[in-house]
Amino acid sequence: MDLNTVNRVIPARSRADLGELGEGAVPLAGGSVLFAEPNPSIHTLIDLQTLGWEPFVISDDGLEVAATATLTQLSTLPDDRGWRAHPLFYQCCTALFGSFKVWNVATVGGNICTALPAGPMTSLFSALDAEALIWRADGSDVRIPVSELVTGNTTTSLNSGDVLRSLHVAARSLGSATAYRKIALSAIGRSGAVVIGRFDPVDESFVLTVSAATVRPEQLRFAGLPTASELRTAIEGIGTWFTDAHGAADWRLAVSVVLGEEIRLELTGAAR
Incomplete structure (x- = not known):
C-alpha cells in the first residue's frame, strides 16, 4: 500500500540519525507491516537497513540476532554449532502468516515491535529467554527480556524514539x-x-x-x-x-x- 503522506526517507548511517525519530517519523526495516495498512500520520521514514548491521554474531556467550535480520536469514541459519534448540528457528518462521516472499523482507525486530499476539518472533525469542537490546532515545542502552518487551495486543514497553537493536540468546538456552x-x-x-x-x-x-x-x-x-x-x-x-x-x-x-x-x-x- 502506498504511504502517500510520506515526504522524506532518511537512510540512517549512524545512531545519531535515529534522533529524527518521533511523532510522524518512524523506523523502516522490512516494511511488510508498515506498508500493509494506511498510516496517514506518518511523514518520515528512517531506514534502518542502511546501518549495515550483521544479521548474526555468534560467540561463546550465545547468539546475537540483529533486529534487521530477515526471517529468511534466520530460517536458514546453519546448524553447525550443535544447538539442540536450533530447529525452533525454522519452526517459528513457519508460524508467520505470510508467504516466502514476505519472509524475504520481514524482519525479526519488526515482527516483535509490531506486537501482534500471533507474532512468531515474539514466540521464538520469548521461549528462548532472549534479551532485547534497546537503544533509548536519550542515548542510553538497556536490555530487557523479550517476554517483557511485548506488553499487550500491539503494545510494547518501547518509548517514542526507542529502537530495538538486537536480540541475545544465551548459549545455555540454545x-x-x-x-x-x-x-x-x-x-x-x-x-x-x-x-x-x-x-x-x-x-x-x-x-x-x-x-x-x-x-x-x-x-x-x-x-x-x-x-x-x-x-x-x-x-x-x-x-x-x-x-x-x-x-x-x-x-x-x-x-x-x-x-x-x-x-x-x-x-x-x-x-x-
Missing part, C-alpha cells in the same frame, strides 16, 4: 531441548495458539511459553518437569486469553492445555 506446537483455525491461517516448551539439561528446569492465544507471551516455569495435573493447572491459571476472528478465548485455553501436555510428554522423553 543448548536446551525444545518442543514446538502451533494450531490455527485453518491450515495456513494466523496462529490461534503457539506453545513452546524448553527443558534445560543443566538444572533440569522446564519453561512453557504460551503465545498467540494470549495478548502477550505467558511463561510458566517449573524447577523440574511438572506432572500433567500441575501443568494443566498452571495453564488454566493464565488470565490473558482473548477472542478474535482467529479463535475464541475458551478454545485457545483448551487447545493450549492439550498442546502443553504433548510438549510435556515429548520433553520428558528428551530428558531421559
